[in-house]
Structures are given as C-alpha cells and as structure tokens.
Amino acid sequence: MTTLPATPTNKFSPMLSNLLGNGLVWLGLILIVVLIMFPFWWVIRTALTQPDLVYTNTSDFFPVQTTLLNFERVLGIIDGTDLVGMGIVNPNISTAKLNLWLFMRNSFMFSGLIMLGQTLFSTMAAYAFARLNFPFRDQIFFVYLTGLMVPAIVLFIPNFVFIRQIGLNGTFLGMVAPFFLMTPFTVFFMRQFFLSLNKDLIEAATLDGATRLGIFWRVALPLVQGPILTIAILIFIQSWNEYLWPFLVGRDESIRVLTVALAIFRDQTPQGAPDWAGLMAGTAVAMIPTILIFIFFGRKVVDSIQFSGFK
Amino acid sequence: MIYSKMGTSSSPSILGRLANSEWLVAYLFILPSLIGFVLFYAYPSVRSVFISFTEWNLLSDAEYVGWANYQEIFSDERFWRALQTTVVYVLWNIPLQTILALFMAVVLERFSTVLSTLLRSIMILPWLMPSVIVSLLWLWILDPSLGIANEFLKLFGVPKQYFMGEPQQAIAWIAAINIWRNAGYNAILIFAGLKTIPRSLYEVAEIDGANSWTQFQRITLPLLRPVLTFVLVTTVVGSFQIYDTIAVTTNGGPAGATRVIIFYIIDEVFNRRISMGTATAASVVLFCILVSVTLIQMRFLQANQSDLADYS
Numbered sequence: 001m002t003t004l005p006a007t008p009t010n011k012f013s014p015m016l017s018n019l020l021g022n023g024l025v026w027l028g029l030i031l032i033v034v035l036i037m038f039p040f041w042w043v044i045r046t047a048l049t050q051p052d053l054v055y056t057n058t059s060d061f062f063p064v065q066t067t068l069l070n071f072e073r074v075l076g077i078i079d080g081t082d083l084v085g086m087g088i089v090n091p092n093i094s095t096a097k098l099n100l101w102l103f104m105r106n107s108f109m110f111s112g113l114i115m116l117g118q119t120l121f122s123t124m125a126a127y128a129f130a131r132l133n134f135p136f137r138d139q140i141f142f143v144y145l146t147g148l149m150v151p152a153i154v155l156f157i158p159n160f161v162f163i164r165q166i167g168l169n170g171t172f173l174g175m176v177a178p179f180f181l182m183t184p185f186t187v188f189f190m191r192q193f194f195l196s197l198n199k200d201l202i203e204a205a206t207l208d209g210a211t212r213l214g215i216f217w218r219v220a221l222p223l224v225q226g227p228i229l230t231i232a233i234l235i236f237i238q239s240w241n242e243y244l245w246p247f248l249v250g251r252d253e254s255i256r257v258l259t260v261a262l263a264i265f266r267d268q269t270p271q272g273a274p275d276w277a278g279l280m281a282g283t284a285v286a287m288i289p290t291i292l293i294f295i296f297f298g299r300k301v302v303d304s305i306q307f308s309g310f311k
Numbered sequence: 312m313i314y315s316k317m318g319t320s321s322s323p324s325i326l327g328r329l330a331n332s333e334w335l336v337a338y339l340f341i342l343p344s345l346i347g348f349v350l351f352y353a354y355p356s357v358r359s360v361f362i363s364f365t366e367w368n369l370l371s372d373a374e375y376v377g378w379a380n381y382q383e384i385f386s387d388e389r390f391w392r393a394l395q396t397t398v399v400y401v402l403w404n405i406p407l408q409t410i411l412a413l414f415m416a417v418v419l420e421r422f423s424t425v426l427s428t429l430l431r432s433i434m435i436l437p438w439l440m441p442s443v444i445v446s447l448l449w450l451w452i453l454d455p456s457l458g459i460a461n462e463f464l465k466l467f468g469v470p471k472q473y474f475m476g477e478p479q480q481a482i483a484w485i486a487a488i489n490i491w492r493n494a495g496y497n498a499i500l501i502f503a504g505l506k507t508i509p510r511s512l513y514e515v516a517e518i519d520g521a522n523s524w525t526q527f528q529r530i531t532l533p534l535l536r537p538v539l540t541f542v543l544v545t546t547v548v549g550s551f552q553i554y555d556t557i558a559v560t561t562n563g564g565p566a567g568a569t570r571v572i573i574f575y576i577i578d579e580v581f582n583r584r585i586s587m588g589t590a591t592a593a594s595v596v597l598f599c600i601l602v603s604v605t606l607i608q609m610r611f612l613q614a615n616q617s618d619l620a621d622y623s
Contacts, residue, residue: 021523022421025417025418025421028414028415028418029418029422029430032415032418032430032433032434033430033433035491036433036434036436036437036491036495037433039448039449039452039491040436040448042448042451042452042459043448043451046451054457055457058457058458058459058462059459059462121343121344121347122344124340124341124343124344125340125341125343125344125345127340128336128337128338128340128341129341132333132336132337132340133333133337134333134334134337134338135334137337140341140345143348143353144344144348147348147352147353147356149601149602149605150352150356150598151548151551151552151594151597151598151601152552153552153573153576153594153597154355154356154359154591154594154595154597154598155351155352155355155356155359156355157355157359157362157576157580157587157590157591157594158354158355158356158358158359158362158591159351159355160580161358161362161369161587162350162354162355162358164369177350177351178347178350178351180347181343181344181346181347181348181351182343182344182347182348184348184352187344212332212333212336213336216336216340237439240441241440241441241442241443242441243441243442243443243555243558244554244555258441259441259443259444262443262444262447262559263443263558263559266447266450266559273456273457274450276451276454276457279447279451280447280451283444283447283448286441286444287440287444290439290440290441290444293439294432294435294436294439298432298435299428299432301435301439302428302431302432302435302499305435305496305499305500305503306499306500306502306503307503
C-alpha cells in the first residue's frame with residue numbers, strides 16, 4: 001500500500017475527498033428514493049385521473065379531475081359503456097367488462113393455499129432432515145438441493161403435459177399442484193433454522209418421555225415460529241407474483257389469477273393504444289396486497305433476505 | 312443412541328412406539344415433500360430429456376427421433392438469434408445492476424440504523440411487486456407518446472424517444488426495467504456482506520493514509536467475494552430466463568428484437584406449433600448453458616476462498 005500523508009481518522013474531516021464522498025452519498029440516496037417511489041406515485045396518479053384526460057393531460061403531477069371511476073370500472077361496478085353515458089369518450093377506453101374482484105380472489109386462494117401447504121409440508125421435511133437420523137437422509141437432501149439448479153422452463157413443460165394428462169389442466173388444483181408440497185428452497189431455509197436449535201432443549205424433552213412427534217409439535221415448532229412466519233410470507237409473495245405457470249394452466253376466467261388477468265387486459269386494446277386508465281387502476285389494485293405485506297412484514301422480509309445471502 | 316432406547320422403553324404401546332420410531336417418523340415427515348419433489352422436480356427433469364429425443368405434438372403418440380431435435384434447433388436461425396438476444400440482455404443487465412447494487416449497499420452502510428432500515432424497506436419494494444405489475448408500470452412511463460419519461464426529457468430538450476419501441480434499444484430498456492426491480496434486493500444481500508467486514512481493517516487503513524476509494528478497492532471488494540459471487544451467479548441464471556417482463560411489454564417485438572430464448576421455447580410449444588421435442592431440447596440446452604456459465608463464474612471468482620479468513 002502506498003503511503004500517503006496521514007489523514008485524521010475522523011470521517012467528517014473537511015478534506016475535499018471526504019466532502020465529495022458524503023455529498024455523493026446523499027445525492028445517491030435522494031436519487032434512489034425518488035427513482036423507486038416516483039413510478040408508484042405515477043400509477044396512483046394515473047389511476048385517479050379521469051379516464052379520457054389520461055390521454056390528454058400527460059404531464060400533470062397530480063391526478064386530473066380526481067375520480068374513482070377507473071377503480072369502479074376495473075372492479076366491475078361500472079363498465080366502459082357507462083363511461084360513454086357520462087360523456088367520457090376515448091377510443092382507447094375498453095368496453096370490455098372487467099372483474100378484478102374475481103381475479104384477486106383467485107390470486108388470494110392460489111397464494112394462500114400454496115402458502116399453507118408448502119409451509120406445513122416443507123417444515124416437516126426440514127425438521128426431519130435437521131434433527132432426525134434415518135438412512136439416506138443427507139443424500140435425499142442433497143438431491144433436493146440439485147432441484148434448485150434446474151431452470152423453471154425445464155420443469156414447466158413436462159409439468160404442463162403431466163397436469164394435462166391427468167385431466168387437471170384448467171383447474172385450480174392443477175395450478176396449485178407443483179407448488180403445494182415443497183420447493184427445495186423452503187426445505188433448505190427451514191432446515192437451517194432447525195439445525196440451529198439448542199440440542200439441550202430437545203434432549204431434555206426426550207428425557208421427559210416425549211415422543212418424537214411430541215418433540216416436533218411441542219418443542220421444535222414453537223421455537224421456529226419466527227422463521228415459519230417469514231417463509232410463509234415469502235411463499236405468499238412469490239405465489240402472488242407468479243405468472244408463467246398460471247398463464248399456462250389457468251387461463252379459464254373462473255380460476256385466472258391477477259397477474260394473468262392484467263396481462264390479458266393489456267392485450268385487449270380496441271385501437272392499438274392500451275387502455276391506460278383502466279390498466280393503471282388495475283395495477284394499483286394489484287399493488288395493494290403487496291403494499292400491505294410490505295407495511296406489516298417489510299422488516300421481516302428484509303432480514304430474511306440478508307439471512308439467505310449466507311448459505 | 313441412548314435417547315431412542317430410553318424413549319421406546321417409556322412408551323410401551325404400539326402406537327406410542329410407532330410415534331417414537333425415528334425412521335418411521337422421519338420418513339412420514341419427508342413423505343409429502345418427497346412426493347412433491349419426485350412428481351414436480353425429478354420426474355419432469357428426466358422427462359424433459361426423454362421428450363427431447365422424440366417428436367411429439369401431443370395429439371398423436373411420441374416418436375423416437377434420436378438427436379434430430381437438437382440438430383434441428385442448432386440449424387434454426389431463430390434459435391441462435393434468441394440466444395444472442397438473451398446474451399445481449401444479460402450483458403446489459405448484470406454489470407449495471409451489480410454496480411448499482413454495490414453502490415446502493417455502500418450508501419446504506421453510511422447511514423444510521425434507523426434511516427438504514429427505512430431505506431432497506433424502500434429498496435425492497437420493487438422486488439416485492441409482481442414482474443407483470445412492474446412491467447405495466449414502466450410500459451406506461453416509457454410510452455413514447457403519452458409517457459411521463461418523454462415529457463421529462465422534453466424539459467432538457469431531448470427529442471422524443473421510442474424506448475421499447477425502438478428495435479435497437481428495446482432489449483436494453485427491458486434490462487433497465489429489470490434493474491429497477493432487482494437492484495434493491497441484491498443491494499440488501501451485498502449490504503449483509505458488507506457488515507461482516509471488521510471495522511478494524513478500515514481503521515488500520517485510515518491510519519495508514521488510504522482514502523475511501525483505496526479502502527474500497529483493497530478491503531471491501533476482496534472481502535465481498537463470496538456475497539458478490541452469490542449475487543452474480545443468481546442474477547445471471549435468473550437473467551437468462553427472462554420472460555414475464557418481455558411478454559407484457561414488447562411481447563417479443565418490435566420486429567422480434569426482444570425474442571429471448573424462453574420465447575423461442577414457448578413458441579415451439581404454443582404459438583408457432585406444438586413440437587414438444589424441440590421445445591424440451593432447447594430447454595435442455597439452456598440448462599447446460601446455465602450450468603457451464605455458473606461453473607465458469609465460480610471458477611473465475613474463486614468463490615471458495617474467502618479473504619476474510621486471512622484477517623480473522
């Protein structure tokens with residue numbers, strides 16, 4: 001290391017490079033926050049703008065003629081023809097009937113079911129891998145881990161064929177099936193936490209005469225409540241965000257999920273330009289559950305990400 | 312083990328002994344996950360390879376054709392173009408995203424815990440959103456005629472841009488959208504790695520007279536190697552499989568400028584025709600590419616060594 005003239009150890013000394021460094025950091029901070037938050041605001045601003053004015057007043061920072069009409073349309077309360085009746089006319093406003101409530105419900109059921117199933121069954125497996133001894137334990141777990149390396153498309157195509165062959169194509173069950181029991185990541189994640197449990201507690205319970213089942217249920221599980229909640233949230237988020245698989249298997253309107261519905265809506269353009277007002281209202285509605293999770297569990301999610309970085 | 316013996320001797324009933332048998336309980340516990348793994352991970356993986364050696368349109372029976380599918384895709388110009396588009400996308404996406412994530416992580420570290428926690432929560436928000444949502448959001452902002460991006464650029468006298476409507480630029484803008492979505496997430500990963508570096512190293516360097524940039528080069532980067540490797544490997548593997556964003560924004564256009572490899576595979580199964588053989592063959596090739604790229608990356612980054620060990 002080259003020897004430079006000694007600088008004071010205080011980070012906020014008035015050296016030019018430090019000042020520049022700090023200024024850059026603050027600038028970077030502001031830029032990051034603005035770049036992240038502005039698009040979300042823009043969605044809301046557009047969704048709250050009167051439908052036809054979306055196409056004319058394109059640079060107003062605030063909603064123009066603030067209205068809930070877009071939300072009403074997207075949730076199926078009114079439809080495009082009602083807008084015409086109100087004198088709001090624009091060739092790009094779709095007259096198709098939208099029903100986001102249904103698609104939101106489907107997304108909830110899809111994500112909720114997967115969350116429950118995967119959390120339960122993967123946690124059970126993780127406990128066995130972490131704290132029980134049985135033949136081929138480590139080999140089976142290793143094979144699970146190799147599943148992490150396979151690209152989704154390699155799995156999706158045969159899974160699609162399989163679901164189709166057993167007659168579950170276009171059914172809710174078929175949509176949920178590949179995710180319901182496990183993913184390698186979930187098993188891995190929970191196993192890490194079971195591994196870190198204090199052995200003494202478990203030995204003490206064994207000495208007290210608890211059965212293995214009892215130990216799992218009454219000792220181990222309560223100790224990993226935090227991670228269970230975290231992985232459940234992560235699973236819910238991932239399922240909520242899923243697109244390609246539900247698109248392949250769940251086109252039918254009755255089981256269609258939100259992501260697929262919005263993608264299909266984007267394609268339904270009467271004249272070429274998308275129905276921006278409706279699309280943004282739909283996007284805003286679809287953002288709500290994610291934002292709720294973010295508000296209540298954001299901290300947990302962030303901490304779990306930092307954990308998963310260390311295998 | 313002593314414990315299992317003690318356990319069985321205090322639960323004489325058959326049910327009690329069953330509930331206590333380590334093997335039985337263990338296998339029962341892993342059974343659901345094993346079923347899930349075999350049905351939806353192992354079986355499809357193997358099946359993909361098998362199907363890739365057949366010609367199959369789902370309407371009639373599969374017909375064994377040997378390596379014909381592989382020969383077909385390797386001589387298909389659309390396949391190579393899809394691969395090329397994908398590689399271009401990865402090249403646009405990864406370096407910029409990694410540098411940005413690194414920068415964000417360093418920014419995060421400079422702030423107090425309270426502000427840092429708030430910042431991290433904000434940074435994670437785009438990643439929490441479905442990619443479909445993120446894509447629609449940016450589709451609107453980047454719309455050439457109505458989007459706010461052009462309005463903003465107008466203020467600086469920049470002429471109207473077509474962003475994703477411009478064949479030459481389209482894939483780069485897809486990369487930009489993806490960077491917006493993922494940089495924060497990766498920044499948090501790197502931030503966790505930054506925190507493992509002992510402060511004392513920086514203090515010693517400061518006393519020796521090293522400025523911030525030198526410290527970053529000589530201390531931070533080398534000690535971040537494991538985390539950076541993890542980030543690079545996962546982002547590269549993920550980038551090769553980009554689909555959702557493109558499907559919702561450009562749908563492969565304009566003029567095929569964003570037809571990445573997953574598009575090619577989906578086309579073989581749904582759009583152009585139903586050819587399970589070539590589709591699975593292409594996906595197997597993709598798998599091989601990903602494994603190779605990962606191995607090369609890990610070898611190049613020497614992930615197994617951690618310089619931290621030298622200092623602790």
